[in-house]
Amino acid sequence: MPERLKIAINTGGGDAPGLNAVIEAVVMSAQNRNWDVYGIRQGYQGLLNTEEIVRLTPEKVRGISSLGGTMLGTTNKGNPFKMAVENSSGEMEYRDISDKVVKNFNRLGFDCLVAVGGDGSLEIAYNFFKKGIPVIGVPKTIDNDLGGTVITFGFDTAVSIATEAIDRLHSTAKSHDRVMVVEVMGRHAGWIALNSGISGGASVILIPEIPFDIDKVCAHIMDNELKGQRYAIVVVAEGASPAGGSIVHRGAGEAGRQDVLLGGIAATVAEMIRDKTGKDTRFLVLGHLQRGGSPTTFDRLLSLRFGAAAVRMIEQKQFGKMVALDPPNIKAVPLEDVIGSIKRVSLSSDTVQTARDLGISFGD
């Protein structure tokens, strides 16, 4: 390897608080080794259309760790192995244009790529690793559904925002003796709903890992009412579904995306609760608020640790791997072991047991 390395960094998939902190840590740690870092814009788009590649100097990144979003931009539509393009008849078709990315990467003389992303982006990174690009992955997602690491950055911020929202709902729900149904993100995992629901004192938490029975949900709410609690907060994960029922989708998805857009279950749950209990019921969807704004201190520190660890892994030539939190340490795990499977809430975990001990219903 040459003495002065040339590192490329990109951020892919949905944004998450902490992305800028990873960028700052990578740039500062590289600078300390006399290496150069270049920012690739919009995931892999910047390696297809290379004009916008920017040299990231310490002056450009110092202090950005407290900022939300990503200074490099991001996308969940630009998979170079399956790029949606319009053909001559105006129809969308998918093409593999990954060779162009590899060619540009080599032409620009990069020595490695730090790919910051969730399962989709890291799978793309792994496929580039198989095509010869030295890659280091950094695990990002508010959903916390990525394996190999105890936690992903962005999750703590999302849980904090959701918990604060739930806290605020108590007073209005109580004043009106209402049931408030709050929908949180998380895709097919219930981490955000579980952690914010317990912390925020919800009466019911509905997660994808436990298909719910609406009659049991309503019985729990009415039982609490008999005991004097005349209002209820129901936290529902966007990927939750009734036993025997299906997940609610937000439309058919978007061209170029591999995942479906979830969302809308809160409205259904609220309607069912109103019909069955006769109680005044309202719902709200927290949506992208959960991804917005500054990272919590925990996420900021974790992101800085991940970024610095990524640079140490480059030094050790640990390519094809991802930085991961294994408290109290950061370790390297093969990308191969991480991609393609979802880390879901374990029903035997102490967190689930804690909820049950506190009298929270999962509708099961």
Ligand code: F6P
């Ligand atoms: O994966 C992060 C996430 O925020 C999910 O929780 C959510 O389902 C999805 O992204 C939303 O995607 P978009 O930002 O494209 O609406």
